[in-house]
Amino acid sequence: MKLAILDRDGTLNALGDGFIASPQDWEPLPGALEAVARLNQAGWHVVVATNQPGLGRGLFDTQALVAIHAKLHRLLASLGGRIDAVFYCPHAEGEACACRKPAPGLMQQIQERYGVEGSQILVVGSCLAHLQAAADLGAQLHMVCTGRSAHLDAHQGLPPGWPPGTRAHASLGDLVDCIASQGPPPPNAP
Template sequence: MKIAILDRDGTLNPSGESFIASPDEWTPLPGALEAVARLNHAGWHVVVATNQPGLGRGLFDVMALNAIHAKLHRKLAAVGGRIDAVFYCPHAPDDLCACRKPAPGLMEQIRDRYGVEGDEVLVAGNCVEHLRAGAAIGARLHRVGASQAAEATLVASGDALLPSPWPEGTQFHASLADFADHVAAQSAVAAPGLNIAV
């Protein structure tokens, strides 16, 4: 089974300084839902793993979160896409749980639910915590929202390059759409039964 684990905020929808607390506040990033549909059509099951500390802080409840995700599912269905499941951490940062990314708890739950090995999983998002959680299970990592060149510029300081905050082996894509195009192209050229090194 081919599993792609996406972050939510900043990957499927814009991330801001305030929490998304109702369906009315949730809007997709341009091209993001179509990108999920392209992943599905290339044979990938898409799952979301998201930290939702607003729950732990009492800023919204599970019913509101479910309504937000119901809107996401409806919007996806309208463009021929599907997210199999949304896994979320409901804890505030000071709860010291095992599921708040960069801890690997959510990734482990997804891996175990679908019966796959870590290196069979693609983890994509624009958040370093999301990719670090993916790295902890040995997933293949994809940063969306920046190119390799842009990342090099971001970590440059004077004449020296600072260590990148992104885990080793992370691939860079300008957007979720570019990531989906990359994965779909790799899937199209892979022979049946072979593991795809995307």
């Protein structure tokens, strides 16, 4: 099974000015949903792993989060794409939990649910915490220069602190172009 784990905010959608607390706040990044549909067409199962501290802080409720993800699913379906599942950490910053990225809990849950070896998992995000959470899995790590990483240049080296072996791409669409032209990227070197 080919499994891709994507971060949500900054990878699939624009960050906005604050928390994404309603479907009206959630706007896809140009080309991101089309890229997910292309991943699906190439045989990839796509899962989202996202921190949602606004739940823990009481800024929105689970019903609002479900409505946001329903919008994501509808828009993707209209393009022939799908997200198989959304895993989220509902805890606020400072709460002791194993699922808030950069902790590996969400990534481990996804790996266990799908029964996929870490080296067969493609992990994509625009923030350091998302890739740090997956580093111990031995996953193929890919940073996209959108969202929190929009200031970075995909053609230059990454700043210190990014997990070893992380590859940079201008956008999710550019990553999918790379996969389509070269086949799946090789697993990270040990």
